[in-house]
Amino acid sequence: MLHFIVRRVLLMIPTLFVISALVYFIIDLPPGDCVTSQIEELLARGDPDAHQRAEELRQLYGLNLPLWQRYLEWVAGIFRWDFGLSCQDTVPVADLISERMMLTIVMETCTIIFIWVVSFVIGVYAATHQYRWGDYVASFIGFIGLSIPNFLLALVLLYVGKVYFGLSIGGLMDPEYIDKPLSWGKVVSVMQHLIIPVIVIGMSGTAGMIRRLRANLLDELQKQYVVTGRAKGLPPMRLLVKYPLRHAINPFVADIGGLLPDVISGSVIVSVVLSLPTTGPMLLSALKTQDVNLAATFLLFVAALTVVGMLISDLALAALDPRIRFGASSEK
Secondary structure, three states: OHHHHHHHHHHHHHHHHHHHHHHHHHHOOOOOOOOHHHHHHHHHOOOOOHHHHHHHHHHHHOOOOOHHHHHHHHHHHHOOOOOOEOOOOOOEHHHHHHHHHHHHHHHHHHHHHHHHHHHHHHHHHHHHOOOOHHHHHHHHHHHHHHHOOHHHHHHHHHHHHHHHOOOOOOOOOOHHHOOOOOOHHHHHHHHHHHHHHHHHHHHHHHHHHHHHHHHHHHHHHOOHHHHHHHHOOOOHHHHHHHOHHHHHOHHHHHOHHHHHHHHHHHHHHHHHHOOOOOHHHHHHHHHHOOOHHHHHHHHHHHHHHHHHHHHHHHHHHHHHOOOOOOOOOOOO
16 A cells, blocks of 8 residues: 555656646747736836836746746746746735635535535435435436536525525625634634535536436445345345445545546636635636736646545545455456
């Protein structure tokens, strides 16, 4: 097991290096740079020093250097937690990300817990009550979650939450708690504002996992060892938990690797619609303005979450299913 973990960690390093290079160079491909739009505004105002200001800004951001040199300096700065300057506010990228990272982590953690809990409960119930009303309701929720875009569901829930339930909408807390120290009232306000974002972002992921868990569990419940267990008089709950459910949730656990980046990527548009002060709107703005340092740093974090999530899912599968062995030889 230790050898497997070390090998996977060592493999992550070149993988992330290649991903970072692709992301950095692709973001820089469109013509112009992050200074172009600022200079166009100065020229529109008739500023005679616009071109001189452009050269100063390009030197400040290092845009006068070759692309490969800027990339190497950015990579070298990662090990010092220095991701360069952002063109948006002329502040270090690390400061911009740290301001919003905590709220993003809280929201994404709540979303992942919501997906797992709801998917597990509904998926198991739908499989053990096949063709009953609960199964049809679970199927309906799955189809709705897969078919409705997140931003449209966000707008609907905003209206329903405000009009019928009086929930606060917009942002992740009430305005009076912004820049205030942590308190019980602030925690309650954050939890109230998280209800709609968590449901919206988690709906599509929940729908897919419900369908997969239901299908896998139905397949296991029809196998011969389950029939034998029933014939021997095993209690239904013990029989379900000890054997078929344990095997059916293998794909459920394997989805950990893809769930983390999917949740983060899906929250970008939803954060814009709901005016959430997370990293999503910041990433969208960075891509629009070609803020290479900021956008590449955020996407590198998503890639790191992906490879770490895949490692966690592999280790969890090995702990869950004794049939899985790392580095096992195919020879008998």
